[in-house]
Amino acid sequence: MTRMMTAIGALLIAGTAQAQDGDALLAMSWDEIVETARGGEVNIFMWGGADTINAYVSDYIGGILADEYDITLNRVPLADTAEAVNIVLGEVEAGAGMDDGAVDMIWINGENFRTMKQGDLVWCGYVDKLPNASLVDFENPAIANDFGVPVEGCEVPWSRVQFAFAHDTARTPEPPRSIPELLDWIEANPGRFTYPAPPDFTGAAFVRHVFTHAAGGADALVGPFDQEKFDAVAADTWEILNGIEPHLWREGVTYPTSITQLQQMFANQEVDLFFTYDPAEIGTAVENGIFPETAMSYGLSDGTLANTNYMAIPVNAANKAAALVTQNLLLSGEAQLEKAQPEIWGAAAVIEPSRASAEVQEGFATLERHPSVVPVEELGQAALPELTPDWTRAIEDGWIRNVGN
C-alpha cells in the first residue's frame, strides 16, 4: 500500500515537472545540460531494503545534488525492481507523452534491463555525454554485458557485486568451500541448510550455482540459450536438488520465500549457512547486531557468480537532464570511493581507480574492509559470469516445476 502511495505520489510530482526532450539534450554541451538540470528534481526508483544504501543515496548523493546543482533527489523505495519497470511500461502503453514519465532513473540489471531494452522502454546513447564515464572501462566484458545482454549505451554501471557464502566461525568452523563439498555437507548436516525459493533473486542465483556445477563449469554455458544443452544439464540439476531435499530445513517440504527470511533464520541459528549477492551486507548485519561478530563471509573454490548493476533512464523520463547530472555524480571517483567505505555501504567500485584523481587512488588503496567481509580481490579470483536471461528464466521456471512444487 505504501508502495502504491509513493508511486502515485511520484506520478503527481512528475505531472508538474517540466518535460525534457531527450534528443535536444543530446545536442547540448555538458555545461548546458547542467544548466538545464539546475533547480529541477530527479526521481530515483530503487530497491529499498538496506538502510545503508538508502542513506548513501538520499543523504550523500542527494546532499551533493542539492548543494552543487540545486537538484532535489526523490528516492522511491521498491521491494522489486520490476515494479518500476511496470510503471514505465504502463505509462508508455497508455500513450502518455514521451517526456513526462514519473520514473527518472532505475537501479537495475539482468532480466529487468533486458525487458526494458527489448520493449524500447530505456533511453540510450547518452553515456558519452557524461564526463565521468571516462573513469569506466567500457571494454571490460563484465561491464559491457549485463547478464549477457550487451549494454550498448543504454545504462550506466554503478557497482559490482559477487555472490558469497557466510558462516559463523564459532558454530561451523569448517564450512563447505565448493558446491560438491556443500552437497556432501548438507547430507551430513540434515536440516541445517536451505535456500529461498525462486523467483527470489538470491535463491535463483544459488540454483544457478548448482546448475553451473552440473554443467561442469561456466564455460559450458557461455553464449546464447541452447535448449538441448539446457535439457541435459537441467535434468542433472533437478536430480541433485531433489536429492538433497530430504536433508534440507523442514525436509525440503517448504522453502523460505525471501532472502530476508533466510537471513533471519541464520541469525536465529535455524540454519548454519547464509549467502548473499552483496557480501558487504554481512558486515552491515554484524554491525547492526543481527549476526554475531563471528559471522564470516567467504567465496567458493569453484567460483561464485559476479555481476554489475547499473542505473538506467527510462525513455519517457520527465527529468532527463537532472538524471544525467545524477549519473555523472554517481560515477565520480569521490562518490564511488564513499560508496566503497565499509561503514557507508562497502560496495565494490565500478570505475578504474587508476583513472581517478591521486586523492581518490590513495583512498582506494587504503580502504579498510569490515573483518567479516571477504576481500573483493579474494572473491574475484574465482568469479563466474552470469548467464543470459534466457538461461536464468528457463532455470527458474524449471526449478518451480521440478523441485519447488
Add this chain to the structure above:
Amino acid sequence: MAGSATSAIEVIGRGHPWLSLAPALCVIAVLFGGGLVLGLAGSFGMGRGGAGVDAWIAVLSEGRVWRSLGLSLWIAFASTALACLIGLGAALLLRRRFPGQGLARLLFQINLTIPHAVGALGILWLLSQSGFVSRLSAGAGLIDGPAGFPALTQDRFAIGIIAHYVWKEVPFIGLILLANMQSLGDDPESAARSLGASPFAAMRLVLLPLLMPALIRAGAIVFAFSFGAWEVPVLLGQSAPVALPVLAWQRFTDPDLATRPEAMAIAMLIALVAALLIRVAMVRR
C-alpha cells in the same frame, strides 16, 4: 421545518434515492469499477498489441493456479468459520452484565486497530520455529531445539495464516453481533422465556435466527478479505503452493512482460470466485 429555508442538501436528500446516492456511486464506479475494467482488459492482453484469451487459457490450464486456488479457499473458509464461531461465542458472553464488563470489551476489541502486516509479524515472532513459544519450550526442556517445535508458520496447512485471521477477525465479528444484539434488545428472548422456553432454546430458536443475517454479512466480509489479501500469506505462507493473491503478485512483478496478462487474469479470478461464493451465501439466506 415548514416555512424555513431549505438547503440544497435537503432538496437532494428528499429527491430520488439514486440522486442522493450519486456522489458515492460515482466514486465507486470510477475508482473501483475503473480498476476492475482495466484489470479485465489487461487479462485479455489489451494495450499490448493483441487481444485474446491466451492468458486465461494459460492460467486455467495450469496446475499451480488450481492448487493455489484450493489453498486460498481453505484459508478463507477455515478462517471465516472459526472467526464466526468464536466471535459469536464471545459476543454472547460479553453482552451479559458483569463487573469489569467495560474493560473486557475494550480488551476484546483492542486488536481491531492493528494492521494485518503487523499482526502477521507478531504471529511469526510468536509461533515460528525460532519464535517465542519455541524458545520457551526449548528452555523448559520440552523440545531439543527450534527444529523440534511443530511447524506452525510456513506450514502445509496454513495454520499461521488462519491463526492470524482468526485473531484479527474475531473482534470484528463480535463487535458487529454485539451492536446487532443491542438493537434487538432483550424483548424477543424475554417473550420466549415467558412462554416457557428454556434459556438455551430461547437463544437457539429466537436469538440466533435473528442474528443470522448480521453474522452472514460480517462473515462475507471476512471471507472476501482473507481470500483476496496478499500481505498475510506472503509473510506466513510456505513456498508452494502460494495463496492465489501471492501468485498474482509474483506474475505481476515477473521481469517477463508476457506474464502481465496472466497476473491480471489471476486477479480477476480472485474477484470472480469471491463474488460468486458470497452471492451464493447471501441468496441461500
